[in-house]
Amino acid sequence: MKPSVRPVRRIGAFEMALALGGLLLVLLAVQNASPAFAALRGDGVPGTFTARRLDCIQHPGHEQCVWVGTFRSRDGGDVRQDIGFYGSERGTFTPGATSPAFDTGRRGHVYGPGGSNEWVVVAALFLAGLGLVARPLLWLARLPRARRRARQHS
Structure with a gap:
């Protein structure tokens, strides 16, 4: 067969x-x-983030917020406007508040001292x-x- x-x-x-x-x-x-x-x-360019406004998006049963502001490098040579502070929430800042931050070159946001x-x-x-x-x-x-x-x- x-x-x-x-x-x-x-x-x-x-x-x-x-x-x-x-x-x-x-x-x-x-x-x-x-x-x-x-x-x-x-790792990144060290500097300071100054909070300007809080941007929030409403999801069903959830709100996602990020503080948007200005990043200025420590040497003053790099200034990024309308940049988000990664991991920030509603209570993280008030308008005008500052925080140490660093810029990794990522479009859209900078990071706080704790990284990500x-x-x-x-x-x-x-x-x-x-x-x-x-x-x-x-x-x-x-x-x-x-x-x-x-x-x-x-």
Whole structure:
């Protein structure tokens, strides 16, 4: 009796879409890795943040606020207007209040002396992206083993 031949399975459109989505996550994580790890280490241009206004967004059952103001480097050479203070909340500042801060070059915000744990999100995005990219490759790698097992049991 002739053994049955199974058709060769290929990577489908869904798997390719997942892999492309994973690649986008990896690229996003790589793009944000340097500022996130600089914030973790407290690396950047030191200076002072002066709070100007509180910007809040209302979500169902939740409010997210950030203080926006001016960052001035210690040497006065770098001034960034309308910059957010990462991790600030409604009660963090009052208008005109100042705090030590550092600028990692990240667009949109500066960090306080405590730095940030943004690296956790960046690492999670990177690992999730790698998993999605690797999924079709791992699936293809399993096929020869499954075929060998099927031949042994025939």
